[in-house]
Amino acid sequence: MKAPQILSGFQDLLPGDMIARNKVMSMIRSVFESHGFEPIETPSLEYYETLTGKEGGESEMLMYDFTDHGDRHVGLIYDLTVPISRVMATYQDIPKPFKRYQIQRVYRAERPQKGRFREFYQCDVDIFGTASPLSDAEIVSILSDSLVGMGFKDFNVLVNHRGVMQGIMRTCGVPKETLKESIVIVDKLDKIGPDGVARELEAKGVPSAGKIVEMISVQGDAGVVIPTLKGMLSGDEEAVQALDNIKQIIELAGAMNAKVKFDPSLARGQSYYTGPVFEARLETPKIGSVAGGGRYDNLIGIFSGNQVCATGASLGIDRIMAAMREIGMISDTKTIAKVQICHFGEGSTPLALECAKTIRESGVPCDLYCGDGDIRKQIKYASKKGVPYIAIIGEDEAKSSTVLIKNMETGEQEKVEFSKLGEVASQLA
């Protein structure tokens, strides 16, 4: 019998994977909720027309779509932004600003590659219904807090503004036709360096590539960098306003203790961003971008016709987990159980059941061995699963109302009176 193969780009999450993932997700959740964001969930399947929205084009390429048994043309969600737009159009009485987070699987029919799947979790956090810089600052702050909450220390939340990027392009005389590609190139600054950017820009025939590189390479404290750029872009009203906006966001986020930094080279690919854009980058380990977002004031309204301002970000759970694994922030625990009860011999079952109950009541996850195997087999099983402690209950223990607690790592074992089991068990958690 040949084992059926798994679809490319999809993955099995075995206990070890799920335990780590659940841990990361619950940390993220608790940060989000501590900031007052509400959880929501929406269907994985939507009408195809809903998902293509009014823009169509690009989204069709990466979407899984098919006809269901009722002959409806449906598609799997490929992000959480389109569904939330539908929700905002449907439930217009939701009090605004509306702060919600949503962690769900989404699907993209793209070619998979390292760290990128066709089915993956997306974790979105957004604020709807306000254009206040405070809302942008709150998103920046929550990205920062989330990473801190997960235990990262060396990272930055980078902030830029589309107005700044466009101002730079305008000032340098980049024509409209090459604007989009130029921005994509500029965004690669940290990957290919200033020379690389200049080279690629020149290859595209972009004028004054050197000047662009000079402007986007400005680094340092926002208090210095922003005035510098303001000087360079003084002729561009929109860019100057954008810089003021960034200044406010950075100050507000900074006041909330966010690790925030202005980076004029940050672009973010999504064309729907209308204002500030964000990106969280890990420096240690050097994984790069683990979250991205920005303000998108024109997207949410596509289903209702009313403009609904929005700002938010999306965390890449898989990349975050990869990073945590790399620097040993996640232990590779393969089991939830802290104790496994091994029982055998005459009259041991009733005591085993009592023990399981007691240990569970003391709040410790306890696995009662439920196969038939001798003591050796049961211990082997515990060992293989990586359960840290076992409780041995045989004939002798049953007679004397005791339990043998064994530490699987050290091999030490201790005889415990059943009456004291609860107390001892709670130490094992």
Added chain:
RNA sequence: GUGGAUGUAGCUCAGUUGGUUAGAGCGCCAGUCUGUGGAACUGGAGGCCGGGGGUUCAAAUCCCCUCAUCCACCCCA
């Protein structure tokens, strides 16, 4: 969508210039050890050598096609 690579056991891979019944390690199952795991030993299951076509007396091996997977680009989480 573009470019590159690879398909042999559940997994990682050997398999010589084409030559009999295709191998190893790990894993899996069973057994030895009869109240103590990670070990050892013994035995066992498991492969149309990705699929199709061609060359040849003879193909896992050479040629063509196809499918699948992986990596990079594009784009993004």
